[in-house]
Amino acid sequence: MTAAGTQTSTRDRLLDAFETLLKDGGSRAATLDAVASAAEVSKGGLLYHFPSKDDLVAGMLARIHEMGDADVARMRTAECGPVDFYLQTSVDTGSPFDRALIAAARIAQESPGSPEGQRARDTMARLRQGWFEVLAEHLGDDSLARTVQLIGDGLYFDDITGLAHGGSLDHVRDTLRRLGAL
Amino acid sequence: MTAAGTQTSTRDRLLDAFETLLKDGGSRAATLDAVASAAEVSKGGLLYHFPSKDDLVAGMLARIHEMGDADVARMRTAECGPVDFYLQTSVDTGSPFDRALIAAARIAQESPGSPEGQRARDTMARLRQGWFEVLAEHLGDDSLARTVQLIGDGLYFDDITGLAHGGSLDHVRDTLRRLGAL
DNA sequence: CGTACTGTACCGGCTGGACGGTCTAGCATG
DNA sequence: CATGCTAGACCGTCCAGCCGGTACAGTACG
Numbered sequence: 481m482t483a484a485g486t487q488t489s490t491r492d493r494l495l496d497a498f499e500t501l502l503k504d505g506g507s508r509a510a511t512l513d514a515v516a517s518a519a520e521v522s523k524g525g526l527l528y529h530f531p532s533k534d535d536l537v538a539g540m541l542a543r544i545h546e547m548g549d550a551d552v553a554r555m556r557t558a559e560c561g562p563v564d565f566y567l568q569t570s571v572d573t574g575s576p577f578d579r580a581l582i583a584a585a586r587i588a589q590e591s592p593g594s595p596e597g598q599r600a601r602d603t604m605a606r607l608r609q610g611w612f613e614v615l616a617e618h619l620g621d622d623s624l625a626r627t628v629q630l631i632g633d634g635l636y637f638d639d640i641t642g643l644a645h646g647g648s649l650d651h652v653r654d655t656l657r658r659l660g661a662l
Numbered sequence: 663m664t665a666a667g668t669q670t671s672t673r674d675r676l677l678d679a680f681e682t683l684l685k686d687g688g689s690r691a692a693t694l695d696a697v698a699s700a701a702e703v704s705k706g707g708l709l710y711h712f713p714s715k716d717d718l719v720a721g722m723l724a725r726i727h728e729m730g731d732a733d734v735a736r737m738r739t740a741e742c743g744p745v746d747f748y749l750q751t752s753v754d755t756g757s758p759f760d761r762a763l764i765a766a767a768r769i770a771q772e773s774p775g776s777p778e779g780q781r782a783r784d785t786m787a788r789l790r791q792g793w794f795e796v797l798a799e800h801l802g803d804d805s806l807a808r809t810v811q812l813i814g815d816g817l818y819f820d821d822i823t824g825l826a827h828g829g830s831l832d833h834v835r836d837t838l839r840r841l842g843a844l
Numbered sequence: 845c846g847t848a849c850t851g852t853a854c855c856g857g858c859t860g861g862a863c864g865g866t867c868t869a870g871c872a873t874g
Numbered sequence: 875c876a877t878g879c880t881a882g883a884c885c886g887t888c889c890a891g892c893c894g895g896t897a898c899a900g901t902a903c904g
Binding site: 503504505506507508509585586588589590591592593597601604605608622623624626627629630631632633634635636637638640641642643648650651652654655656658659 | 685686687688689690691767768770771772773774775779783786787790804805806808809811812813814815816817818819820822823824825830832833834836837838840841
């Protein structure tokens with residue numbers, strides 16, 4: 481039962497390794513051997529904790545849900561306001577949450593028609609819904625909230641596909657400032 | 663040499679099938695066997711036209727370059743203006759160009775560290791540059807152009823990952839209309 | 845205190861299937 | 875008969891998942 485207390489457990493190390501491989505090398509690089517090796521665990525050890533690759537994905541998504549709830553809470557009370565917080569965290573800051581999100585996005589696109597891909601997409605949709613609610617509530621305008629969210633998605637997309645966009649965030653801030661003047 | 667004249671050639675059918683499989687089933691589903699089968703060609707026939715999978719990718723990217731140049735030209739002279747044209751074509755309209763673009767995005771993310779992934783990313787970067795130039799020229803404002811482009815990327819991302827966004831485009835138009843009033 | 849048993853965590857060789865790529869044999873048309 | 879194109883069996887590699895181990899901690903019992 482491991483009592484849900486021991487941290488940096490083998491289980492978490494495996495999930496970390498899985499996410500990192502997914503992010504840096506794509507889904508093709510995230511083989512069971514590679515994950516086990518990166519987590520300094522044998523393949524048998526990995527399969528003890530996660531009986532199949534699907535279970536590994538499920539474990540990752542479950543962890544994302546937890547982190548997602550915490551992120552929405554932080555967004556709500558962010559000093560710079562929800563919008564800027566949202567945009568800031570839409571570019572890869574190197575945080576575990578970003579890593580997990582990029583990993584989930586890879587899975588979602590890897591198997592568009594499979595159940596595991598569907599679960600990844602459901603997870604992302606749920607997160608987006610949470611962010612949208614905070615955005616809409618704060619801006620008091622659904623159209624604007626949706627647009628801000630799309631900009632965040634764009635920033636994410638550029639990051640994920642590795643398209644450099646240095647300074648894009650400043651451009652967006654500039655534009656939004658003008659919008660806010662209305 | 664095929665004289666660059668014969669249309670709906672086996673070659674094009676193979677590329678079409680490759681793109682469709684990439685779009686609908688992800689890169690894992692786009693195996694040589696599956697591509698050949700979908701194009702109603704034998705594996706040997708496929709490998710006659712494209713000696714390796716890399717060549718298949720290269721062929722797809724080359725076709726995208728051609729279509730991209732044509733798209734930029736159409737964008738420049740679009741009746742509804744470059745911005746709306748750009749946003750309209752940022753959601754999957756089901757056109758061959760969109761299909762090809764989604765396919766390229768899949769490749770770009772599949773192998774972040776491989777040469778073929780790099781080429782796909784280069785192709786996308788070049789296309790984005792072309793669109794940006796028209797946008798910036800028309801809007802006369804780099805920040806706004808960059809923001810519009812990010813919105814387009816966001817629309818694309820949502821499409822690619824299969825996150826429904828019914829009416830998002832209208833929200834964006836609404837927001838941009840207000841921005842344009844400045 | 846020692847022995848036997850149980851459950852948890854982990855190890856790594858193995859297999860069967862899938863996939864990229866090769867090879868050779870055909871077939872149509874000029 | 876040659877050339878452009880197609881066919882599909884075949885091969886080597888890679889990978890997910892399986893399975894027979896090892897180590898060790900607890901604990902039950904005499």
